[in-house]
Amino acid sequence: MTNMRPPQKSKLLKVVILGDGGVGKSALLTRFVSNRYEENNFHTIGVEFMNKDIVVDGERFTLQIWDTAGQERFRALRTPFYRGSDICLLCYALDDRDSLKGLTLWRNEFLNYADVDQDKFPFIVVGNKNDIPAQKRQVNFELVQQWCADQKIACHIETSSKAATNVTDAFVLGLRQWRHMECVAEAELRQQGDTIDLTRPIRLVQRRICCTGGGEGQAADGGDDAMRSPGSKMFGQKRNTAKAPATNYRL
Numbered sequence: 001m002t003n004m005r006p007p008q009k010s011k012l013l014k015v016v017i018l019g020d021g022g023v024g025k026s027a028l029l030t031r032f033v034s035n036r037y038e039e040n041n042f043h044t045i046g047v048e049f050m051n052k053d054i055v056v057d058g059e060r061f062t063l064q065i066w067d068t069a070g071q072e073r074f075r076a077l078r079t080p081f082y083r084g085s086d087i088c089l090l091c092y093a094l095d096d097r098d099s100l101k102g103l104t105l106w107r108n109e110f111l112n113y114a115d116v117d118q119d120k121f122p123f124i125v126v127g128n129k130n131d132i133p134a135q136k137r138q139v140n141f142e143l144v145q146q147w148c149a150d151q152k153i154a155c156h157i158e159t160s161s162k163a164a165t166n167v168t169d170a171f172v173l174g175l176r177q178w179r180h181m182e183c184v185a186e187a188e189l190r191q192q193g194d195t196i197d198l199t200r201p202i203r204l205v206q207r208r209i210c211c212t213g214g215g216e217g218q219a220a221d222g223g224d225d226a227m228r229s230p231g232s233k234m235f236g237q238k239r240n241t242a243k244a245p246a247t248n249y250r251l
């Protein structure tokens, strides 16, 4: 006999990384999971995923992170994997103006295939390659802030997979935003006097079958749409200096 508490269960969440080809999605994932960086990556074909365990605010999570192909020709290969996602990282590169323009399309593609409520889903906007020299920068931080505000996206962060800047923070931001939305949803349910009917598991089981690769993440945390809620509160914080790693969110 022992008085030790059983170890806390880890919550499984599915994270999808989207963005134009070459913005550094694979580099971001490799840096986060293995703390490695490769200068010459091959284009991703379809999707790849890796798991990463992380403790945030005392809570254990296993992130199942899906790296998708940014090239248009792989569209049909990647879209079936959006369902069942808990968090979505929308990536652009700071030296590629067009990759920022592409974010609207990426967001729409995700919303179409993931079948989630746009105001109740944690999107994180990630500007990668912030190690580049100032003269190569094509995307202004404030411009992205405005785009995020227009889309009601609360979180924006600049990262560098090469220099290992803010990479873990981007995922932590996603987790915190997910948690925030869960809390708001729970509060809303309590206010409405809703109760969870434990005699009706059938709908959840049906959803799990629909999910491709990673539906468990939703099942494990009771990821019913009804459990999500608007996260429209903006965390507007401007960068202090031009050089500082940027985020609009205090970690």
Ligand SMILES: Nc1nc2c(ncn2[C@@H]2O[C@H](COP(=O)(O)OP(=O)(O)OP(=O)(O)O)[C@@H](O)[C@H]2O)c(=O)[nH]1
Pocket: 019, 020, 021, 022, 023, 024, 025, 026, 027, 028, 038, 039, 040, 041, 042, 043, 044, 045, 068, 069, 070, 071, 128, 129, 130, 131, 132, 159, 160, 161, 162, 163
């Ligand atoms: N300077 C800089 N270059 C980066 C960074 N991250 C990635 N790169 C470069 O960008 C190239 C493309 O990165 P990938 O991670 O393959 O891009 P991707 O978005 O996964 O591309 P697809 O697989 O085609 O969708 C890499 O080969 C690196 O040379 C970064 O943080 N800084």
